[in-house]
Each structure stands twice: as structure tokens, then as C-alpha cells.
Amino acid sequence: MSFNTNFYSRRSKSLMRCFKVIGPPLLLVIGLIVYNEYYIFYSAISHCNWPCKHGRCSETSLKAFMISDTHLLGKINGHWLDKLKREWQMYQSFQIAKWILNPEVVFFLGDLMDEGKWAEKSLFSSYANRFRQLFGDDKMVITLAGNHDIGFHYAVMPDTLEMFRKEFQRGLIDDIQIKNYRFVLINSMAMHGDGCRLCHEAEVELDRIKNRSSETRPIVLQHFPLYRKSDSVCEKMDEQHVVDLKEKYREQWDTLSKDSTRKLISTLNPIAVFDGHTHKMCKKKWKSSQAPGYFYEYTVNSFSWRNGDVPSILLAVMDGEDVFVNSCRLPSEAHQIKVYVVGGLAVLIFVITLVIKRRSIFKRRCSYSLLMYRSPEKCE
Structure with missing residues (x-):
């Protein structure tokens, strides 16, 4: 003892x-x-606020997240450690932002995955399932196709297009309504304007939308920006936004073509346009032939550290004919x-x-x- x-x-x-x-x-x-791994995300997002009219959102307004270019890494180019780090950053950012800001709808503006364009059916399905695990699969998470999801215009295969449609319930052009607000969701790869079957189907659908008797002007969502030569025409979105004056954009690769841009504007007369693809932020004022004579296009920064040191979410509030926008900057990877x-x-x-x-x-x-x-x- x-x-x-x-x-x-x-x-x-x-x-x-x-x-x-x-x-x-x-x-x-x-x-x-x-x-x-926790506090820096909470601290950054807690400083973000909805850009509500007169400081308070009305009951009829709609609060939306605009997120682009998540680029979930695949099996070909994605190292497991890089994949783990990027997905954790996006998961933390998204879940904490949802908890703090409580959006009514979340739009993902394309390039959901990095290697969807190369994936066969079972692998594509696994990438789509991974996206849903990270960001949810309820009806208020709405996705668009990007060139990394289905390929650029010249490389889009019918099977890949069908896989995306099946996994994410998205057509070439979709006209949907949330609350009293109308959104037109466009597959940018179908806006090449070269008379191919894909583009022809999209143009027919655009004309059908134009002929509908609706006085409601839509908000247009797509992956490619409208045509511009560079970001030198962009306005600054926040204090951290540095406009890139050097990079020149290629028509039909980095932006839509001039003709497709004119067709979209004249056909839809949008209240606002939201897009991604460039991994940079931009706010551009466009002239409109109809009242009130102009609208704004917002290009959304990438959501992943892999495509930039300070990713962001765009906070958009639709209130009647007005659209108000704030950028919500996420933590810097360099700081971490x-x-x-x-x-x-x-x-x-x-x-x-x-x-x-x-x-x-x-x-x-x-x-x-x-x-x-x-x-x-x-x-x-």
C-alpha cells in the first residue's frame, strides 16, 4: 500500500x-x-455591413451574397495540402459570413471547381458534391457555370454541359424570380455569337425573354464581364481596391464580345450586372438607351486565397429599382x-x-x- x-x-x-x-x-x-484559423475570419467579417438604404433594410428588399471563382481544386493539379488550406479558408469565410450577415440568397458566379472541364461523370459528381458540402445545397444557393466548370466556348462538350445542368439545375439562360426581384442567369460560354448550336439556343432564349410582357427590369448574372479593354475604366470599390491599369483583356476570352455585350444590354435593359472571371474587383458605369439612362456592372473578386491575397464577398441589397453594393474583404493570407x-x-x-x-x-x-x-x- x-x-x-x-x-x-x-x-x-x-x-x-x-x-x-x-x-x-x-x-x-x-x-x-x-x-x-477562427478569430481572423470572424474579426474581418464582423466589420462588414449591408449597404441598406438610409442605414436600414426594408422588408421588401433582398439581401444577397455575390461570390465568384471558388476554384475547388481537383485531382490533376490540386496538391492535397493546398486543397485543404484553400477549402478551409473558404468554408470558414462562408459559414461565418452566413452566421453574421444572414443573406437571403447566395449567388456563385461561375468557376465553382477548377477541373470540371476535364472530369468524367463520376469525378464531376464528386466535385459537385464537395461544393455542396462546403457551401450547402438548399434552394437559396444558386450557381452559374464558368469556363473551368464546363470549358471555354470552343471546348464545351454536350456531356459536360449536361452534367452541370443535372448537378446544379442550370440551363443556358434562366429567368428566375426571388421575392419581387427578377434575375437573368446567363451561361457566358453560350454568348460567343458565332452561330453554333449552343449560341443559337441561347439567342433564341434571349429573344423569348425580350418578347415576354414584363415591365420588371432584371438583374443580370454571368461569369464573363461585359466587354472592356482593361480595368482602367473601373471605379474603386473600397480602400483596399487597387485598380490594375496594365493588364489588357482579350475579347471572348477575358470578357464577352462587343456584339454580345450590346445584345445583352439592348435585350435585357438590366438594373445591374454581376460577373466574375478576372479574379479582380471592378465597378463600371454603363450607358443605357432606356430610363434611367445608366446601370452599373460589378465584377466580383475571387473568393479563394489561391487567386489573390485578399478575397472578398460582394454584399448586394436590391431595393425596388435600386441596387446597393458593399465589398466585404476577407482576411489576408499574407497576414495569416x-x-x-x-x-x-x-x-x-x-x-x-x-x-x-x-x-x-x-x-x-x-x-x-x-x-x-x-x-x-x-x-x-
Whole structure:
């Protein structure tokens, strides 16, 4: 009995000594991870606000997330660590943003996956399932096709187009209504205007929409931006938005063609246009032949760290004939890496200091034991 008591007493003392050494740095590491993987997302998104008219959204208004270019990595070009990091960043950002801001609808403006254009049926289905696991699959999550989902115009295969339609219930052009607001969702790859079967079907549907007796002007959603030569025509969206004045855009690759752009504007007379594809933010004012004489196009920044250091969500509030927009910037990946480096060095310095201090205490105890005619082997 005495032996057991002494054994457990020595063991508990040993565990306490271990905790004194390991505990503080372990708590610091846990705190660092919690800060970098949870708090920075909450902190960034908590500063975002809906751009409501007069500071308060009415009951008839509609609050929407506009998200683009998630580019979920696939099996060909996606390294597992890169995939894990990017998906965690997007999952955290999306779930925390939904919790804090509570949107009524979420639009994903294309390039949901990175390698959908190369995937056969079962692999495409697995990519689509992964998207739904991260972002949900309820009816208020609405998706559009991008060139990475089904391929550029010249490479779109009927099977891939059918797989996207089946997985995401999306046609070439869809005319939907949410609350009292009308949205026209366009497959940009069908707007090449070269008379192919894909483009012909889209043009027929556009003409059908034009002939419908509806006085409601739509909000147009698509993947490609309307035609522009570069972002030099863009207005700044927020303090972090730096307009790229150098890159030139290629017609029908980086933007829609001039003809397709004119056709969309004259046919639909939109209240606003939202698109993505460039991985950059842009606000551009367009002239309209009908009242009120203009509308704004908003190109949405990529949602993934893989396509830029400071991704974002566009917060859009539809209120009658008005559309109000705020950019909600997510945390910077560079900032997260810097915190990990600085925090890791701080933990390392703390551990080294602790070890040196423990060794100094150990030596003093041994010296004292020798002076008291005790065996050094008994030093603790």
C-alpha cells in the first residue's frame, strides 16, 4: 500500500513537472491556431455591413451574397495540402459570413471547381458534391457555370454541359424570380455569337425573354464581364481596391464580345450586372438607351486565397429599382502567414528560455546537494 502511494505520488509530481515545461508553450500554440484559423475570419467579417438604404433594410428588399471563382481544386493539379488550406479558408469565410450577415440568397458566379472541364461523370459528381458540402445545397444557393466548370466556348462538350445542368439545375439562360426581384442567369460560354448550336439556343432564349410582357427590369448574372479593354475604366470599390491599369483583356476570352455585350444590354435593359472571371474587383458605369439612362456592372473578386491575397464577398441589397453594393474583404493570407511565423518564433524563444532556466535550476540544486554531502544522482 505504501509502495503504491509513493509510486502515484512520484508519478503525479513527474506529470506536474512535465506540464510546467510543456503546458505554457502548448497553450501558446493552441491560442495561435485558434486566432489564425477562427478569430481572423470572424474579426474581418464582423466589420462588414449591408449597404441598406438610409442605414436600414426594408422588408421588401433582398439581401444577397455575390461570390465568384471558388476554384475547388481537383485531382490533376490540386496538391492535397493546398486543397485543404484553400477549402478551409473558404468554408470558414462562408459559414461565418452566413452566421453574421444572414443573406437571403447566395449567388456563385461561375468557376465553382477548377477541373470540371476535364472530369468524367463520376469525378464531376464528386466535385459537385464537395461544393455542396462546403457551401450547402438548399434552394437559396444558386450557381452559374464558368469556363473551368464546363470549358471555354470552343471546348464545351454536350456531356459536360449536361452534367452541370443535372448537378446544379442550370440551363443556358434562366429567368428566375426571388421575392419581387427578377434575375437573368446567363451561361457566358453560350454568348460567343458565332452561330453554333449552343449560341443559337441561347439567342433564341434571349429573344423569348425580350418578347415576354414584363415591365420588371432584371438583374443580370454571368461569369464573363461585359466587354472592356482593361480595368482602367473601373471605379474603386473600397480602400483596399487597387485598380490594375496594365493588364489588357482579350475579347471572348477575358470578357464577352462587343456584339454580345450590346445584345445583352439592348435585350435585357438590366438594373445591374454581376460577373466574375478576372479574379479582380471592378465597378463600371454603363450607358443605357432606356430610363434611367445608366446601370452599373460589378465584377466580383475571387473568393479563394489561391487567386489573390485578399478575397472578398460582394454584399448586394436590391431595393425596388435600386441596387446597393458593399465589398466585404476577407482576411489576408499574407497576414495569416506572418502571424504564424512571428507566433512560432515567439513560442520557440519561450521554449528555449524555459529549457535554459530549467537547466540553471537543475545545476543549482546539484551544487547545493554536493555541498550538503548528498549524492548528485539524487538531484532533481
